[in-house]
Amino acid sequence: MSMDFPALADRRVEERSAVDAGVFADQIAAAEAPVILRGQASSWQAVEQARQGDRAIATYLSRFGGGKPLDVLVGLPQIGGRFFYRDDLSGMNFRRERVPLGNLLGLLLKFAEERVEAPPALYASAAAAPDHLPGWDRANPMDLAPADAVPRLWIGNATQVATHFDASPNLAVCVAGRRRFTLFPPEQVANLYLGPLDNTLAGPPSSMVDPDAPDLARYPRFTDAIPHAQVAELAPGDALFIPALWWHHVRAFDRLNVLVNYWWAYDRSGTPFTALIHAMMSVRDLPSAQKRAWRAWFDHLVFGDDTADAAAHLPEHARGVMGPPGTERTERMRHYLLTILSGRG
Numbered sequence: 451m452s453m454d455f456p457a458l459a460d461r462r463v464e465e466r467s468a469v470d471a472g473v474f475a476d477q478i479a480a481a482e483a484p485v486i487l488r489g490q491a492s493s494w495q496a497v498e499q500a501r502q503g504d505r506a507i508a509t510y511l512s513r514f515g516g517g518k519p520l521d522v523l524v525g526l527p528q529i530g531g532r533f534f535y536r537d538d539l540s541g542m543n544f545r546r547e548r549v550p551l552g553n554l555l556g557l558l559l560k561f562a563e564e565r566v567e568a569p570p571a572l573y574a575s576a577a578a579a580p581d582h583l584p585g586w587d588r589a590n591p592m593d594l595a596p597a598d599a600v601p602r603l604w605i606g607n608a609t610q611v612a613t614h615f616d617a618s619p620n621l622a623v624c625v626a627g628r629r630r631f632t633l634f635p636p637e638q639v640a641n642l643y644l645g646p647l648d649n650t651l652a653g654p655p656s657s658m659v660d661p662d663a664p665d666l667a668r669y670p671r672f673t674d675a676i677p678h679a680q681v682a683e684l685a686p687g688d689a690l691f692i693p694a695l696w697w698h699h700v701r702a703f704d705r706l707n708v709l710v711n712y713w714w715a716y717d718r719s720g721t722p723f724t725a726l727i728h729a730m731m732s733v734r735d736l737p738s739a740q741k742r743a744w745r746a747w748f749d750h751l752v753f754g755d756d757t758a759d760a761a762a763h764l765p766e767h768a769r770g771v772m773g774p775p776g777t778e779r780t781e782r783m784r785h786y787l788l789t790i791l792s793g794r795g
Contacts, residue, residue: 463681463682465486465488466488469490471594474487478691479619479691484631484633484682484690484692484693484696486688487689487691490687491625491689492686494623494687496511496589497687500626501686504558504626504705505563508558511605512552513585514579514583514589515551517580517584518582519550520548520550520551520554520574520582521546522546522548522554523545523572523606523609525570525609527569527571529544529571532609533573533611533612534651534656539646542651551583554574558705558706562706569607571606571609572607573605573611574604574605575604575652576603576711577603577604578602579710580600586601586603587601592621596714601711601712602711603708603709604710605707606702607705607706607707609701609702610660610702611700612660613632613659613697613698614651614654614657614699615636615694615695615698616654617723618714618715619692619694619715620711621692622689622692623709623711624685624688624690624709625686626686626706626707627703627704627707627708628685628707629684630682630684630700630701631681631682631684631690631692632661632681632698632699633679634698636696638675638678640671641672641675642658643658644657645657645658647727660699662699662701758774771783
C-alpha cells in the first residue's frame, strides 16, 4: 500500500500480524519500538462497516450518538487540512467548536458524497468513547491495552496533525480511511525545531517542521532527522504501537477518516515536563561552572546508572526523598516541593 510519500523517509516501521495480549505485552510494548500490527482490529464491527463505504460507517457511528458534543477543530479550506499555527505564530489557523456527533457526521458525509474538492478541514480529536460515543468499547473491544485505557476517537476528513509526542505509550487503530504516521525517536528533539512550549496546538509541544514538505532552508538540522524517520501506512483494521515520547506526524487521506487510540501508564501530573520547565528557569541560565556542578547532581540522582544506590549509605528511615519509589516517597516529595516553592521552607 503506497501513498506516494516523498523520498526523504523510506524506512518503514516493523510489521507483524495480529497478536494476543500476552505477546503484545512481552514482545512489543516492552521493546519500546514502533510496530504495525496488520489486521489487529479487522473483526471490529466498525471496520466491517468502514469497508462498505462512507455512508455505512457514518450510519454506524451515529448509533453511538447521545453523548456529549465533540470538541471539533475547524479550519478554512486554505489550510489544506494542516492544523497549525498562523504564519506569525500569533495564534492558530483553526478554531474550536462543540459539535454533536450527528452534525459532524452529516457534514463529513455531505462533503464526501458531493465530492467537494476543497472542504473545510474538520477534525474531532481525542473524543473519549464513554463520554461522547457510549457503548463503543463494548461493540469494538481491544484487549491489547490495559483494561483502564480509555478508547478515544478521532473523526474527520483529509487532515494533518503536526509532529508531536505523547507522554505515554499509544496504540492507534485505523478504523476508516487511510493514515500515514511519520515517526522520529525521542533523541531527535533538537533536529525537529520545537514550537512554543507554553502555547501548544493541543497539549504537548509540536515540531515546526512539516515532514511532508520540509523547509530545509529555514530548518536545516531536519536533514539530520530524516535518516531516523520511520513511516507507517495504515488501512482499516491495522494498529500501530507508538512508544512513549516518540515523535509522530499523522496524516489522514480520505474524505471520512476514523481512528481510535489508547493511552496508558500516563503520569497525569505531567511531572517530567514540569520538571524540565522548572530546570529551564532555575538551571539553564546559570554561569557555566554552576551548570557543570548541577549536571553532576542530576547525573548522580536522576540520570545515572546507580541512582538507586545514591542513598545506600543512609539508614532506611533517614533516606527521605532519596528513598525507593513508592506512594509514600511521592507524597513526601510533593510536600517538600510545595513547601519550598511556596516560600514556606
